[in-house]
Amino acid sequence: MYFERILTNRLYKLAKSFPVVVISGARQVGKSTLLQNTLGRESEMVVFDPVIDVQNARRDPELFLNNHPTPLILDEIRYAPEIVACIKRRIDLNRSPGQYILTGSQQWGVMKSMAESLAGRAVFLDLYSFCLSEISRTQPTLPWIARWLASPEAFLSAPQSRIASKTTLYEQLWRGFLPEPQFLSTEVIPDFLSAYRRTYIERDVRLLAEVSDLQLFGRFLQIVSALTAQEINHSELGRELGLTPQTSQRWLNILKATFQWFEIPAYSGNLIKRVSKKPKGYIADTGLISSTQAISTPKAIGGHPLWGATFETAVAAELRKQMAVMSPKPNFYHWRAYSGGEIDILLEYDGIFYPLEIKAKTNPSRRDTTGISAFRIKYPHLNIAKGGIICPCDSIFQLSDNDYALPWDIS
DSSP: OOOOOTTHHHHHHHHTTOSEEEEEOOTTSSHHHHHHTTGGGSSEEEEOOSSSOGGGTTTOHHHHHHTSOSSEEEETGGGOTHHHHHHHHHHHHOOOSSSEEEEESOSSTHHHHHHHHTTTTEEEEEOOSOOHHHHHTOOOSSOHHHHHHHOHHHHHHSOOOBOOOSSOHHHHHHHOSOTGGGGSOGGGHHHHHHHHHHHIIIIIIHHHSOOSOHHHHHHHHHHHHHTTTEEOOHHHHHHTTTOOHHHHHHHHHHHHHTTSEEEEOBOOTTOTTTBOOOOEEEESOHHHHHHHTTOOSHHHHHTSTTHHHHHHHHHHHHHHHHHTTSSSOOEEEEEEBTTSOEEEEEEEETTEEEEEEEOSOSSOOGGGGHHHHHHHHHOTTSOBOOEEEEESOSSOEEOSSSEEEEETTBO
């Protein structure tokens, strides 16, 4: 069963405008499935392998491309890096759009080489795991965060509805948002997530980086998952495992390069001495939290010490997925003053700042807006829009003169 992706229209638009489109994303987020059900209907698709030289693509890339006319989809291009230079030469002779669609599940190595070699010739599109509207198969014309950024006032004055979910909030976070777990029974979800971790560590990490102790890297992934939604301190991160700050930073970069971890930079406003400059990090999928922390059932999430961090991770990832359809994308920050005020998500768009707090509670109060109020006081010269407290509440309601509670599952 194919679930329509929110990036489908954007993919078509880019393929009609650029000779090369590169789709990147983590393992099993649905890159191949998306292409098979969109551009793949009219294009040949070749899937490369890390061991087998498919049709001698690595040995003789020119001959390979001669035998595969465009439009052509090359899946997992990192396993045939020799082709990139040949594609570049061909694009220089013919700039017509939609010739090559390339995919990859990591951001460095071949993907970095493509960014350099195909500069001005290729456009990059990141595909993430499912967002809520994709899971429910009820996609709006525009994601709610795009409507909020267009005008919070218009958004609040218009009727808004919530996504009708087939699962509870606890179960959705426990399952995670990768496509495959959405079709599996709860009894086998832990098995899938365990296999996903094992395949990722034993295959991707071994191929991408010189990590001699894969078991230790697995423990590192476990610790990182427990530190999701926190500011990053590389010294503390590696201390428990006896790693140097340099090693913990390098390993964290591996997680980022394979789309298993993402970071939000800190907003400083040039007040260097009074504001934290550390980025905030998130594990890419909440299913990895339940797997690495041995959370056995959906109900166990609600009483787990990581409940708040897990919900914040889900919301931050959801906003990231929704904003992937926007061009240009908003600047994404977090903010925390040493005096204690903080904002989980701070979006900057068209010179306006949109503060968003994330609270894992159904009934937030005015007290939950103190971080947003502190930001308004700290930066009176900024154009700051109405603020939102994103939470698992039932409806939108006002908390203060400028701030509102927003259900996390607005459609």
